[in-house]
Amino acid sequence: MTKKMASKNTRKRAYSEAFLQYGFVNMPDCFGDRPKCVLCCKVLINESLKPGKLKEHLMKCHPGSASQSIKFFQQKAINLQAVKFGKTGLASQQLAAAVEASYEVAYRIAKTQKPHTVAEELILPFSIIMVEKLCGLHQAKILSAISLSNNTIRRKIDDLAADIHEQFISEVLSSSYPKFSMQFDKSTDIASWPTLIGFIRYVREGSIKEEMLLYEDLSTTTKCADIFNTVDGFLRKEGLD
Structure with a gap:
């Protein structure tokens, strides 16, 4: 009974x-x-x-x-x-929050120089476990909307790098003091592939700033003419005089 x-x-x-x-x-x-x-x-x-x-x-x-x-x-x-599902609805807000969260995770992985796979294999599963214990299963399931695969993290890091590069190029172009200095050096990576690294120093709001300007592969040789053509093509593309 x-x-x-x-x-x-x-x-x-x-x-x-x-x-x-x-x-x-x-x-x-x-x-x-x-x-x-x-x-x-x-x-x-x-x-x-x-x-x-x-x-x-x-x-x-x-x-x-x-x-x-x-x-x-x-x-x-x-x-x-x-x-619920319109541009200002709950679903859209959750989707935007999930995308923002994936960028935050990618940013921290890049700063700590951890493998991209750590997000999907470690961070997300442990986050779901912690949220489920503290807030319940329903809230934990929301975390599944965050895409943290290896390829996604790589793309997010590329997006962040491109955005940072665009920001500082805009700073150089909008500087009240139009002159800047550059320094370049060639090197080879672990596979003996020649690369060119460049730094730029410029004035921003009365202070001197220094940023990495470029990191380009030298597809031909490391002769002066090849280095000049690489730098010249980069400066023309970015609109730097």
């Missing part, structure tokens, strides 16, 4: 499309279906998935809409969906 009662108490109620006539759509979570009012956006517990409970909410909280047809509530449901 006790087992039957326990089974009955743990049984979850299911949402029905007929509940829309009372102004409720389904808002499922890890605990089962839950009714959400399309008028006040209030989410009720699973036990409230009864016609009597839903009608009671409608009559008590929205008496002016109690006599409306189901088409009225259907339109309200469509508007609610648009708010």
Whole structure:
């Protein structure tokens, strides 16, 4: 008898499309279906998935809409969906936050010079575990929207590097003191591939700043003419005189 009662108490109620006539759509979570009012956006517990409970909410909280047809509530449901998934909706906000979070992780991986795979293999799984323990399974699942694959982290780091480069080139071009100095040196990497590294020193708001200007592969030789052509082509591309 006790087992039957326990089974009955743990049984979850299911949402029905007929509940829309009372102004409720389904808002499922890890605990089962839950009714959400399309008028006040209030989410009720699973036990409230009864016609009597839903009608009671409608009559008590929205008496002016109690006599409306189901088409009225259907339109309200469509508007609610648009708010959720529109440009300013919850889904869009979560997507933007997930993209921003992936850039933050990529930035810190680049600063610490860790392998790109550490994000997907270590950071994300441990973050999900910690959030699930502190905030619950539903909140932890949101973290799954953050893309932290090896290729994604590499692209994010490339984006960050390009943005930083664009910012300091704009600083050089907009400097009140138009002159700057440069220093270059050629080197070879671990595969004996020749590269050219350049630094630039310029004036920004009365202070002298120094930044890495370029890191270019020398596809031909390391002769003076090749180095000059590489530097000249780079300066022309960036609009530096």
